[in-house]
Amino acid sequence: MKIRSLMAACLFGMVVATPLTAMADDAGDYPNRAVRIIVPYPAGGSTDILTRLLAQGLTQRWGQPVVVENRGGASGIIGNEAAARAEPDGYTLLMNGSGPHVVNISLFDKLPYHPVKDFVPIVLGMTIPLLMVAPADAPYSDVKSFIAWAKENPNKANYCSIGPGSPSHLAGELFKSMSGLTHLTHVPYKGSGPAIIDTIGGTCDMMFDAALSSGPQVKNGKMKLLAIGTAQRDPSWPDTPTVAESGLPGFSAYTWSGLIAPAGVPPAIVKKIQDAANVVLRSPEVKDALQKQGAQAGGGTSEELGKFVDSEIAKWAKVIKDSNITVN
Numbered sequence: 236m237k238i239r240s241l242m243a244a245c246l247f248g249m250v251v252a253t254p255l256t257a258m259a260d261d262a263g264d265y266p267n268r269a270v271r272i273i274v275p276y277p278a279g280g281s282t283d284i285l286t287r288l289l290a291q292g293l294t295q296r297w298g299q300p301v302v303v304e305n306r307g308g309a310s311g312i313i314g315n316e317a318a319a320r321a322e323p324d325g326y327t328l329l330m331n332g333s334g335p336h337v338v339n340i341s342l343f344d345k346l347p348y349h350p351v352k353d354f355v356p357i358v359l360g361m362t363i364p365l366l367m368v369a370p371a372d373a374p375y376s377d378v379k380s381f382i383a384w385a386k387e388n389p390n391k392a393n394y395c396s397i398g399p400g401s402p403s404h405l406a407g408e409l410f411k412s413m414s415g416l417t418h419l420t421h422v423p424y425k426g427s428g429p430a431i432i433d434t435i436g437g438t439c440d441m442m443f444d445a446a447l448s449s450g451p452q453v454k455n456g457k458m459k460l461l462a463i464g465t466a467q468r469d470p471s472w473p474d475t476p477t478v479a480e481s482g483l484p485g486f487s488a489y490t491w492s493g494l495i496a497p498a499g500v501p502p503a504i505v506k507k508i509q510d511a512a513n514v515v516l517r518s519p520e521v522k523d524a525l526q527k528q529g530a531q532a533g534g535g536t537s538e539e540l541g542k543f544v545d546s547e548i549a550k551w552a553k554v555i556k557d558s559n560i561t562v563n
């Protein structure tokens with residue numbers, strides 16, 4: 236009876252369904268072949284590490300290979316364009332970063348993709364706090380004392396970033412606006428490495444940087460941790476207050492990665508990927524591995540990620556506009 240029912244359903248689909256609606260009916264036996272996840276960054280970074288952990292877990296659950304394809308370059312635009320143009324069948328996914336997914340739309344005049352119209356959200360992969368750091372011998376130890384010092388030294392005070400338009404830069408501009416330190420000079424660097432070196436050396440008075448890169452320098456005593464950028468305290472730094480706790484309520488700045496797919500992937504397939512990804516992300520092995528990278532495992536639903544993306548786009552669009560940030 237089951238075989239006859241299956242054959243009848245298949246014949247019915249062949250007669251009445253267009254290729255698109257047939258694909259969209261349900262998840263069926265998805266996946267029945269290899270799935271690729273594009274990472275819009277070079278190998279070795281935090282998003283790449285997350286994606287490889289997730290790919291390994293999905294491979295084990297599905298019994299089909301899940302491969303990672305690094306398509307870095309052009310601020311994540313190359314990888315995003317490749318994913319947006321892929322067949323919306325669930326066999327090409329994208330582990331996108333906060334920069335390409337919510338910042339680029341406000342930074343660049345033209346993009347070959349739209350982060351909302353061209354993609355469907357699946358699940359939040361991880362968050363990485365931005366640490367507010369300073370030289371180890373700085374005469375301030377927290378947010379309030381830094382603001383007081385910066386007001387007393389209006390011709391000297393600066394903050395550094397890892398590059399124009401980066402999360403580090405945007406967090407600095409948000410802090411500058413909310414703290415009233417309109418005179419705070421932005422000093423951009425080409426990457427986290429040189430910015431960290433000059434923060435350690437005292438050229439930079441303050442910087443927002445990912446825990447993955449600045450965390451080790453704080454732990455070895457070469458830099459001072461003033462505050463955490465996330466809205467809530469981070470488990471890796473439980474005794475360090477957030478910027479919001481330190482007198483700037485509402486401040487929140489961090490990087491994140493989310494799993495998405497080309498627009499048009501059937502909802503049943505999105506749900507199947509979402510459910511499997513949540514199991515992997517909540518496993519102790521993955522959570523521990525990410526925490527060692529200074530990250531917190533994500534999770535949740537497609538709807539939650541979609542609302543989060545909308546709020547992030549609006550938030551950083553305002554910062555970019557108010558600060559007149561351009562990279563074109």
